[in-house]
Amino acid sequence: MAEVKIITTEDGSHSLYHAELNETYHSFHGAVQESRYVFLKEGLDFLIANFDLDKIRVLEVGFGTGLNAILTSEWATKNKVKIEYTSLEPYPLKSEVYEALNYHEFFEDKTVKERFLELHNVAWEKNFQQNEFFTILKTEAKLQNFESSSLFDIVFFDAFAPSKQSEMWDLDVIEKTAELLDVNGVFVTYCAKGQLKRDLKTVGLTVETLPGPPGKKEMVRAVKR
């Protein structure tokens, strides 16, 4: 794992600075704000409003700080929707980093810190049922090598930016990701690059450009029809 440093973003929530890539894990305008907007509001809320699902299979590209995972666990419990969450992370964080993150301060539920650490501390490559609504499988696979026997209803594509880790955004990787989606599956990302939108169309997805979270003009959501 390369060196990372905890930083505080504009909504007061932490993120990480990856020195080697000169890149942060979240928007500097607010990590919690961005994740809630891109992945919960424009991802999960959209999915349950538009498609009739009795459970949601999520694939996250980049477990990282675990922020999206704990937000999704909270969302599942609040909405009483079953979620099976698969998260890929080839470079897990050290415990002294994730233990110092302040995400629990952004939740009403006071047990969230415990549940956040639980998501980090559970074994890799093994299903873990956190409660009636949320099950997680963390895998140390890279997206490029990931194989799955099941398809997904939504992909949280939360890779480092194309300018920093371009191989994550190559057409063959986007194609592979689209193949992992079931029919009516949704791809969401904070990125709104023209090349990404063209590639998503090339692999057969219907692409929408949406207003971005505060501080960012646009984001992308695409659906496999």
Ligand SMILES: C[S@@+](CC[C@H](N)C(=O)[O-])C[C@H]1O[C@@H](n2cnc3c(N)ncnc32)[C@H](O)[C@@H]1O
């Ligand atoms: C922008 S960060 C976001 C992480 C996380 N979603 C969060 O909220 O903290 C990108 C993440 O992708 C991970 N990553 C790097 N290469 C990857 C690969 N080939 N496949 C999957 N994830 C990768 C990084 O280690 C990092 O944790």
